Amino acid sequence: MIELIITIIRTAVVYIFVTLGIRLMGKRQIGDMQPNELAVTLLISEIAAIPLQDSSQPVLNGIVAIFMLVIIEIFISVLAMKSPLIRKLMSGNSAVIIKNGVIDQKAMKKVRLTVIDLIELLRGQGVFKIENVAYAVLEVNGSLSVVEKSAFRPVQTGDIPKISPEEATLPLPIISDGKLIMEAVKALNAEQSEIMRRISPAKISDVFLLTMDKNGKMNVILKEENK
Amino acid sequence: MKRLIAAAILSAIVLSLAIISSFTVKYYYNSLTDTIEVIEEKEQKKISTDKELTHLKNTWEKAQPMLMFFANHDSVEEIGISLNRLIALHSAKDEGAFLAETAVFKTLLGYLKDSESLSAESVF
Numbered sequence: 001m002i003e004l005i006i007t008i009i010r011t012a013v014v015y016i017f018v019t020l021g022i023r024l025m026g027k028r029q030i031g032d033m034q035p036n037e038l039a040v041t042l043l044i045s046e047i048a049a050i051p052l053q054d055s056s057q058p059v060l061n062g063i064v065a066i067f068m069l070v071i072i073e074i075f076i077s078v079l080a081m082k083s084p085l086i087r088k089l090m091s092g093n094s095a096v097i098i099k100n101g102v103i104d105q106k107a108m109k110k111v112r113l114t115v116i117d118l119i120e121l122l123r124g125q126g127v128f129k130i131e132n133v134a135y136a137v138l139e140v141n142g143s144l145s146v147v148e149k150s151a152f153r154p155v156q157t158g159d160i161p162k163i164s165p166e167e168a169t170l171p172l173p174i175i176s177d178g179k180l181i182m183e184a185v186k187a188l189n190a191e192q193s194e195i196m197r198r199i200s201p202a203k204i205s206d207v208f209l210l211t212m213d214k215n216g217k218m219n220v221i222l223k224e225e226n227k
Numbered sequence: 228m229k230r231l232i233a234a235a236i237l238s239a240i241v242l243s244l245a246i247i248s249s250f251t252v253k254y255y256y257n258s259l260t261d262t263i264e265v266i267e268e269k270e271q272k273k274i275s276t277d278k279e280l281t282h283l284k285n286t287w288e289k290a291q292p293m294l295m296f297f298a299n300h301d302s303v304e305e306i307g308i309s310l311n312r313l314i315a316l317h318s319a320k321d322e323g324a325f326l327a328e329t330a331v332f333k334t335l336l337g338y339l340k341d342s343e344s345l346s347a348e349s350v351f
Contacts, residue, residue: 056300067237074234
């Protein structure tokens with residue numbers, strides 16, 4: 001029984017410190033990670049498991065190791081920001097794989113990318129014909145950035161004269177689960193009384209989600225029991 | 228900048244823990260080794276070691292929870308078991324086995340100190 005409680009406490013402690021460590025490293029999706037970040041993440045998960053599996057190991061050893069990895073990662077990322085040489089050493093360089101519809105086979109060999117991989121990556125970007133590609137760059141995180149030739153690019157509003165699209169604004173959640181978020185109200189320079197007037201006869205507590213943008217455009221979703 | 232400050236704080240924490248750990252292990256190693264050597268000497272001269280054994284037991288009771296934070300729990304527990312054996316052998320007045328156990332106790336303490344001190348062997 002006591003051993004179980006000890007395991008629960010150790011797990012909670014390790015969880016807190018792993019989360020803290022990953023939080024300090026910054027927000028990145030696994031796919032967006034640089035090679036060194038991926039290595040640190042894998043190591044952290046391995047190290048965190050040791051004190052959980054082996055109760056004879058002090059939790060402190062695992063925590064110190066996680067902290068040390070985070071420290072190294074932060075210092076290396078700062079150094080990489082300042083020095084292109086370190087950035088190149090740690091992350092490598094991106095490579096132009098397709099230029100004006102022509103595959104650079106030497107570059108493909110260098111990055112060990114097969115044609116099948118390339119076609120798959122292009123399909124992932126919504127491109128099905130290599131000859132339509134102006135530039136395709138293999139980024140250091142393994143993703144492919146594609147610029148299509150102007151003739152094959154989808155039409156954008158900026159390409160059409162005499163169309164001035166409405167400026168995009170970010171809708172902020174003003175009411176979430178019946179609670180008013182004052183920070184968002186202030187950020188939009190809105191008045192609480194005005195919001196209440198616009199949602200009446202519903203009350204704030206009746207609203208599941210209310211979003212509003214700078215132009216005052218609102219979207220209200222009432223709680224299901226109030227519909 | 229914020230991340231650098233966080234890294235500096237973490238570095239300070241890690242460094243402090245390393246110093247505290249090293250200091251704690253060395254302090255208790257020296258204290259326990261000194262006492263056990265006195266016990267060995269007195270035992271060989273057939274002088275009573277009751278006082279020193281009590282002192283050794285009290286020191287160990289203080290040391291054990293601290294050492295558990297930094298060292299492998301199994302290693303720490305082995306030292307505790309050896310101490311209990313020492314006390315039992317002393318009560319049984321088995322001088323030969325008692326002296327053999329003091330050597331075991333010292334060896335276990337030495338292992339603990341070696342594993343917690345900075346050296347090429349402990350690193351690799």
